[in-house]
Amino acid sequence: MAGPSLVEVAAAVLIRPDDSFLLACRPDGKPYAGYWEFPGGKIETGESPLQALARELDEELGITVRQATPWLTRTFSYPHATVRLRFYRVTDWHGELTPRERQQFAWQTAENITVSPLLPANTPILRSLALPSIYAVTRTVETDIEASLLSIGQTLGNGVKLLQIRQKAMSHDQLEHFSRTALQLARSYQATVLINENIPLAQTLQADGVHLTAAQLRSLHSRPAVNWCGASCHNEQELQRAERLGVDFVTLSPVQPTLSHPGAAALGWKEFAALIRDYPLPVYALGGLLPADLETAREYGAHGIAMMRSI
Numbered sequence: 579m580a581g582p583s584l585v586e587v588a589a590a591v592l593i594r595p596d597d598s599f600l601l602a603c604r605p606d607g608k609p610y611a612g613y614w615e616f617p618g619g620k621i622e623t624g625e626s627p628l629q630a631l632a633r634e635l636d637e638e639l640g641i642t643v644r645q646a647t648p649w650l651t652r653t654f655s656y657p658h659a660t661v662r663l664r665f666y667r668v669t670d671w672h673g674e675l676t677p678r679e680r681q682q683f684a685w686q687t688a689e690n691i692t693v694s695p696l697l698p699a700n701t702p703i704l705r706s707l708a709l710p711s712i713y714a715v716t717r718t719v720e721t722d723i724e725a726s727l728l729s730i731g732q733t734l735g736n737g738v739k740l741l742q743i744r745q746k747a748m749s750h751d752q753l754e755h756f757s758r759t760a761l762q763l764a765r766s767y768q769a770t771v772l773i774n775e776n777i778p779l780a781q782t783l784q785a786d787g788v789h790l791t792a793a794q795l796r797s798l799h800s801r802p803a804v805n806w807c808g809a810s811c812h813n814e815q816e817l818q819r820a821e822r823l824g825v826d827f828v829t830l831s832p833v834q835p836t837l838s839h840p841g842a843a844a845l846g847w848k849e850f851a852a853l854i855r856d857y858p859l860p861v862y863a864l865g866g867l868l869p870a871d872l873e874t875a876r877e878y879g880a881h882g883i884a885m886m887r888s889i
């Protein structure tokens with residue numbers, strides 16, 4: 579991909595504790611003036627992406643970065659150039675935001691973007707920002723429907739907003755009944771529900787989406803027609819397939835040794851980070867993790883963590 583005309587860019591998603599993030603309007607005199615973007619700019623020769631990010635945030639907004647973690651890398655071709663945007667989540671900074679280039683800025687939420695137009699490369703980025711930090715996955719071996727629903731209710735009650743129904747041991751009828759009830763429950767918490775593997779069931783029940791298995795990544799030729807589509811990945815090849823299929827996010831596992839997949843070799847955090855270094859989609863780290871591992875996962879480039887135990 580890297581060619582002579584590739585422009586390397588570092589961009590900051592400044593995030594406040596309520597999950598709102600900052601967009602800035604490109605000032606007059608720049609290409610695409612008047613378009614809204616994440617603060618940032620071109621990486622200069624000899625700079626690391628993080629150094630460029632710190633310099634741009636100082637130059638554009640007068641702030642000093644205190645905490646930034648790598649997030650997504652998106653390559654996009656404009657008529658004038660191809661840009662590779664390295665996005666960072668910036669969650670702590672020092673100083674008052676000051677529009678040093680006299681640019682306008684606005685705090686926005688993924689559910690309600692009120693400014694326009696946005697730079698064309700950024701549309702999928704905003705969709706990714708709507709994904710929560712924790713992805714709960716139901717326990718696969720559980721066949722006791724009441725016990726499973728109770729556990730889902732607790733998980734939703736604890737604030738989890740993204741749930742995958744993954745019940746491998748249920749019969750078709752049991753799974754349909756279970757999924758229908760779990761969906762109703764999730765609706766009352768405004769949570770998003772994806773059904774593992776079973777695309778027709780997800781469509782029949784009007785679930786929010788489907789979570790594809792690694793085997794489906796090999797066999798499917800097009801993205802299922804659902805609102806949200808996740809996929810399970812374990813290596814570089816599967817990550818590439820998921821990207822080509824156009825899914826919205828992936829899980830990458832197992833990061834740590836896990837009881838649910840006892841034979842599988844764990845990736846460890848370094849390998850996890852290396853696999854997703856230039857990846858354009860949000861990645862949930864999965865395998866032997868607890869909510870307390872979220873910060874670590876983010877330092878290694880994860881969007882969030884996925885968990886198969888109750889939360």
Ligand SMILES: Nc1nc2c([nH]c(=O)n2[C@@H]2O[C@H](COP(=O)(O)OP(=O)(O)OP(=O)(O)O)[C@@H](O)[C@H]2O)c(=O)[nH]1
Pocket residue numbers: 585587588589608610614615616617618619620621654661663697698699700
């Ligand atoms: N900062 C930033 N740039 C983006 C975003 N999305 C996106 O496509 N870009 C593109 O990435 C490139 C960044 O260049 P820039 O013009 O902001 O860089 P800069 O601040 O170093 O500007 P300068 O070289 O004109 O002084 C532009 O082609 C811009 O269109 C985004 O969200 N933030």
